[in-house]
Amino acid sequence: MAQDPAQKVQKGAASPGKEPRTARGRETLRRLLDAAAAEFGERGFHEASISGITRRAGTALGSFYTYFDSKDAIFSALVRHMSQSVATAAAAGVTPGSTGVVREREALAAFLAFAREHKELYRIIDEAEFADPAAWRAHYEGTATRIAARFDESVAAGSVAPGDSEVRAWAVMGMNVFLGLRFGIWGDDRSVDDVAAEAEKLLRDGVGRRP
Numbered sequence: 001m002a003q004d005p006a007q008k009v010q011k012g013a014a015s016p017g018k019e020p021r022t023a024r025g026r027e028t029l030r031r032l033l034d035a036a037a038a039e040f041g042e043r044g045f046h047e048a049s050i051s052g053i054t055r056r057a058g059t060a061l062g063s064f065y066t067y068f069d070s071k072d073a074i075f076s077a078l079v080r081h082m083s084q085s086v087a088t089a090a091a092a093g094v095t096p097g098s099t100g101v102v103r104e105r106e107a108l109a110a111f112l113a114f115a116r117e118h119k120e121l122y123r124i125i126d127e128a129e130f131a132d133p134a135a136w137r138a139h140y141e142g143t144a145t146r147i148a149a150r151f152d153e154s155v156a157a158g159s160v161a162p163g164d165s166e167v168r169a170w171a172v173m174g175m176n177v178f179l180g181l182r183f184g185i186w187g188d189d190r191s192v193d194d195v196a197a198e199a200e201k202l203l204r205d206g207v208g209r210r211p
Helices: 023-047 050-057 061-067 071-092 100-117 120-131 133-157 165-186 192-205
Strands: none
Touching: 023 050, 023 061, 023 071, 023 120, 050 061, 050 071, 071 100, 071 120, 071 133, 100 120, 100 133, 100 165, 100 192, 120 133, 120 165, 133 165, 165 192
């Protein structure tokens, strides 16, 4: 079975100079990040605590400081980790060789599935706007850059009409964010495939009436 992207520890997840060098260390770091996701997701940044994180992780307080300098540091690391996990999940959901609006549908479906499995995602990213504005902005700019690159590739392949890839990327990202909120966080009354198919239709045909 493929490993959940959110369970992988990305390079740079720990504070600078505190990266784990052993498999056991990487496992401890992963447990701390998972525990931080639960702690921040349930309690929010201000109410969350280092002791709450270590208690959830089942680790000693000293283990926390082996990898992180502070609560702020693990929150910033968590935002980066979750941002990369979203990117990894979306990429994993894309069929090799797919392009154009089909690829956008596949990436959206994978994101919706990820959001349903990791409902803490939205609260953590939203709080990052105030707790770590640089990481918050980097998350959205990085996401838009990846989508724009997909559009550039699709235009080159002839599967999408030429246009402004940056504007398209931010528009698609905005659509995906709110579809994830409605059909990933607030409810699962529609299948991810149905929602993604409707989004694909919107990208393919638009909403204006044709003569």
